[in-house]
Amino acid sequence: MCDIAVTTTSQQAEATDFESRLVRALNESGLLLLTSIGHRTGLLEALAGQSPLTSPALAERSGLQERYVREWLGGMVAAEVVETDPESASYWLPDERAELLTDRGPVNLAVYAQFIPLLGSVEDDVVRCFHEGGGVPYSRYPRFQEVMASDSGQTVLPALFDAILPLAPGLIERLESGIRVLDCACGRGRALLAMAERFPSSRFVGYDLCEEAIGWAREQAERTGLTNLSFEVRDLSDFDVTATPGAFELVTTFDGIHDQAQPRRLLAGIHRTLVADGVYLVQDIHASSHHHLDRQHPLGAMLYAVSLSHCMTVSLAQGGEGLGTMWGRERALAYLEEAGFHDIRVHQLEHDIQNDYFVCRP
Ligand SMILES: C[S@@+](CC[C@H](N)C(=O)[O-])C[C@H]1O[C@@H](n2cnc3c(N)ncnc32)[C@H](O)[C@@H]1O
Incomplete structure (x- = not known):
């Protein structure tokens, strides 16, 4: 009986881990779609190296529709890639992340995100x-x-x-x-x-x-x-x-x-x-x-x-x-x-x- 109880507990732990992993995977797949869009629209490049920008300012700088830009920013903040200050309603991309998501660094990982929507x-x-x-x-x-x-x-x-x-x-x-x-x-x-x-x-x-x-x-x-x-x-x-x-x-x-x-x-x-x-x-x-x-x-x-x-x-x-x-x-x-x-x-x-x-x- 004791053995069965132990097995059941470890199986439950494994199931919980697996469930967490799947939830994480769902969330990260959302990040990849947002990253691909950010790459193709030029939003990631437009944010890189800039001081904080409001959504209308970023939309204007990128020549894009503000409502879409704002929704994208919301997703990138939720994904903890873009940072925001609620007081000034402004957004920025920290340099160490910009290095990996734009042409500023040796490898632009946003390029690979495009494969997800493409495929x-x-x-x-x-x-x-x-x-x-x-x-x-x-x-x-x-x-x-x-x-x-x-x-x-x-x-x-x-x-x-x-x-x-x-x-x-x-x-x-x-x-x-x-x-x-x-x-x-x-x-x-x-x-x-x-x-x-x-x-x-x-x-x-x-x-x-x-x-x-x-x-x-x-x-x-x-x-x-x-x-x-x-x-x-x-x-x-x-x-x-x-x-x-x-x-x-x-x-x-x-x-x-x-x-x-x-x-x-x-x-x-x-x-x-x-x-x-x-x-x-x-x-x-x-x-x-x-x-x-x-x-x-x-x-x-x-x-x-x-x-x-x-x-x-x-x-x-x-x-x-x-x-x-x-x-x-x-x-x-x-x-x-x-x-x-x-x-x-x-x-x-x-x-x-x-x-x-x-x-x-x-
Ligand atoms: C994965 S891509 C690599 C392209 C390129 N070498 C590069 O690194 O960007 C594979 C290439 O194989 C080509 N290919 C596939 N089947 C082929 C075939 N039967 N004859 C000639 N090229 C073919 C495709 O058009 C495609 O450009």
């Missing part, structure tokens, strides 16, 4: 797929490329020259002296644009399925007057047979394998298109390939949600494998070996808890 917008489609199969096509995510480019603008761009490219010894020197570089699934091509500017003697090519992203990249290249790079709309599902053999000294993919329709065929094509002493540099999601080992993953639940609502389903929509965001390091290594890579080194970089970096040689 939530296709929930009906995803639920339908649970019943009927198939997937949700890229066309259902009008803001995906924009949000993705600001995500990789934080994980790739700031670390590209000092941390990512140096993972392959001698690569910077080769880029300086002039090599041919391909970025597969380049999205808006910001990594290529940065490299093309930095290494004028090298030539750069970007392929991606998405016309909007390639259009944006081309416009940017034209605007900056760069002539050593080009972008092409290209479906990489048959790259194993369409890739030109021995055409590049360096191939990169940034978050570009796990949502492909045919990741194995793309990897085989990358192997085929590299010269014998070439380098393939891969950034892809840090995870194990096992559910039970991802319990302690700092972003595990979030990244599985991203997978269901985007990465896995866009691949299935192309009739693809549906590998998913959390395919994990073990499976990545197996796929890379199967594609023909022999010398594979895996790295984690301090600035990026979300990704692994693989340096592979044919």
Whole structure:
């Protein structure tokens, strides 16, 4: 009897903890929606570094409707992000929070909050797929490329020259002296644009399925007057047979394998298109390939949600494998070996808890 009573008490405690956790999660999800809106409307930037502002003053400064601004401020005060003085009806964003929620600090976490509403917008489609199969096509995510480019603008761009490219010894020197570089699934091509500017003697090519992203990249290249790079709309599902053999000294993919329709065929094509002493540099999601080992993953639940609502389903929509965001390091290594890579080194970089970096040689 005594044992049963003890068990019951601990079960009750666990239930109470779990209930509190769910209530917290509900509340924090509200904060993410408010943060995304604050980022997109410019309210967070408008508050950063300012002395206290009233709601009408903030609305005027931001060119926004005051009633909406006031409601947003109420939510951000309730979330204990924005501070308020009831006497003067004024609001401010403390500097240490502004550092994390605007472009003032090294990482703007408000950028990532956008994924919640972006992915939530296709929930009906995803639920339908649970019943009927198939997937949700890229066309259902009008803001995906924009949000993705600001995500990789934080994980790739700031670390590209000092941390990512140096993972392959001698690569910077080769880029300086002039090599041919391909970025597969380049999205808006910001990594290529940065490299093309930095290494004028090298030539750069970007392929991606998405016309909007390639259009944006081309416009940017034209605007900056760069002539050593080009972008092409290209479906990489048959790259194993369409890739030109021995055409590049360096191939990169940034978050570009796990949502492909045919990741194995793309990897085989990358192997085929590299010269014998070439380098393939891969950034892809840090995870194990096992559910039970991802319990302690700092972003595990979030990244599985991203997978269901985007990465896995866009691949299935192309009739693809549906590998998913959390395919994990073990499976990545197996796929890379199967594609023909022999010398594979895996790295984690301090600035990026979300990704692994693989340096592979044919
Ligand atoms: C997660 S995004 C990464 C984009 C970019 N590398 C970055 O870091 O911002 C994955 C990219 O894969 C592209 N993609 C998906 N399926 C593709 C396919 N079959 N062929 C070529 N690109 C594809 C998408 O259009 C998207 O731009």
